[in-house]
Amino acid sequence: MSVRAQAKVGDAAAAIDTPALVIDLDAMERNIARMAVFARERGLRLRPHAKTHKSADIARLQCAAGAVGVCVQKVSEAEALADGGVADLYLSNEVIAEGKLARVAALARRVRLALAVDSALGIDRLARAVAHAGSEVEVFVEVEVGQGRCGVTPVEAGRLARQVVAHPGLSFAGLQAYHGGAQHLRSAAEREAAIRHAVGAASAARAAVTSLGVACPLVTGAGTGSFVFEAASGIYGELQAGSYVFLDRDYADNEPAPGAPAFEHALFVATQVLSRSAAHAVVDAGHKSHAIDSGLPRVWRRDDIEFANGGDEHGILRLRHGASGKLPGLGERLWLVPGHCDPTVNLHDHYVGLRGGLDAGTVESVWPVTARGCVT
């Protein structure tokens, strides 16, 4: 059964069925343009991360604004976006299962494709898959730059780069140096210090690669919390930020970095009040409508209201202590800013795109979440 979208093109905002995943198209387009200008003015490539939106439609808008392509995190995400017409993909994650590597190699016959690696086994398996498929894959060696997740030491990065260039069908595209742990450090000074460490590790890895006679064409990385610092480093040539396109509540809670473009909230969950008591209002959006791994949503433009978790299908709204406003009445609509955009998007089948603002806008687009559920 296909899931019915919450609105159709031409509907007024007030007619959107709830809960619904809604994009303020004007705000999103401004975010896309601001990041494109930021990268262009610094002579950097922009390859936004599509794990944020999982949407071929949004990826195409980013590419039309100057992005060289997009990053994805999963093989199935890459396949879905390729099917949606995105022609330049970087799978910025390790893939080790042979069945998946066969799919990577097959996909590389259809689109320009790069993959991250951090092991000799991963490179050998990828090389075999590519030889079997008769395709070509570009390879980034991932350096561990501070998060303590994937990636190798600078010295090991040199060895792996040399292993990559030994395989026909693989080309060494450079180094992946993404510091996930830096992104939500609240103060700009803490994030800058974390990226200083990442820059040190990436520089050492590049030196290790070139000392073995292998050219290192590019260092790629950065997220929405830190890209200003990678951009200023002189070593990163490509920015991978993703969440800037929507700016979720968790990112808005960061202290902005000096010189960062002013991004706006562009992703919302439309909800309405379905039950009311004297003390609280209950809305129809619970954590099946928005992810809560990074905390609860904020009620847009109602700082006097606190959102409390009401379970899978409900949210409970109460007036904050000392607030003078009124709780919304039965049937009243509100807009929630999700705590974390990526997993929120993965809960929905459709994006409803509003033009002309949230309250007064008109539905201009209804897009599928192209790679919804693509977790393999």
Ligand SMILES: Cc1ncc(COP(=O)(O)O)c(C=O)c1O
């Ligand atoms: C490898 C990689 N690059 C870039 C990003 C984008 O980060 P953000 O959405 O925080 O901007 C992520 C996010 O998890 C990532 O894993």
